[in-house]
Amino acid sequence: MTGESSAQGKLEHGGCLCGRVRYALRVDEISGTGYCHCRACQRSAGAPVLAWLTLPVAGFAYIKGRPAQYLSSKAYMREFCVDCGTQIAFRGVDPEPTLDVTIASLDEPALVQPNKHIWCESRIGWFETADDLPRHAHGGG
Ligand SMILES: [Zn+2]
Numbered sequence: 001m002t003g004e005s006s007a008q009g010k011l012e013h014g015g016c017l018c019g020r021v022r023y024a025l026r027v028d029e030i031s032g033t034g035y036c037h038c039r040a041c042q043r044s045a046g047a048p049v050l051a052w053l054t055l056p057v058a059g060f061a062y063i064k065g066r067p068a069q070y071l072s073s074k075a076y077m078r079e080f081c082v083d084c085g086t087q088i089a090f091r092g093v094d095p096e097p098t099l100d101v102t103i104a105s106l107d108e109p110a111l112v113q114p115n116k117h118i119w120c121e122s123r124i125g126w127f128e129t130a131d132d133l134p135r136h137a138h139g140g141g
């Protein structure tokens with residue numbers, strides 16, 4: 001088990017492929033999850049889909065190294081390891097109450113399951129998942 005219990009809730013850890021950037025987050029504070037099929041997620045990951053979790057900004061902290069950031073749209077930045085390229089987080093340029101974190105960068109990614117699909121209008125035809133989760137053509141949910 002990698003989890004720790006504390007007065008502030010259960011902590012889970014994650015990080016990039018090379019280990020330069022590490023983070024901790026409070027799983028009890030996760031407010032949403034999902035697969036995003038938008039083109040920006042596909043291109044930024046070089047993958048057919050990205051699975052995200054959403055939680056309050058205060059429930060997430062980098063504990064080793066710092067990521068680089070770039071604007072992937074006018075209002076949002078993506079954070080990634082400059083050495084290995086792993087995409088870790090997505091947050092507003094103007095401070096917002098929540099941020100998104102890539103589920104697959106967790107040490108124990110199976111702990112957090114996506115609960116919806118968004119931006120299905122750009123889902124790649126050969127990529128299909130066997131589930132009955134809600135599917136939104138755009139941002140939805
Ligand atoms: Zn790295």
Ligand SMILES: [Zn+2]
Nearest residue numbers: 036037038041
């Ligand atoms: Zn997306």
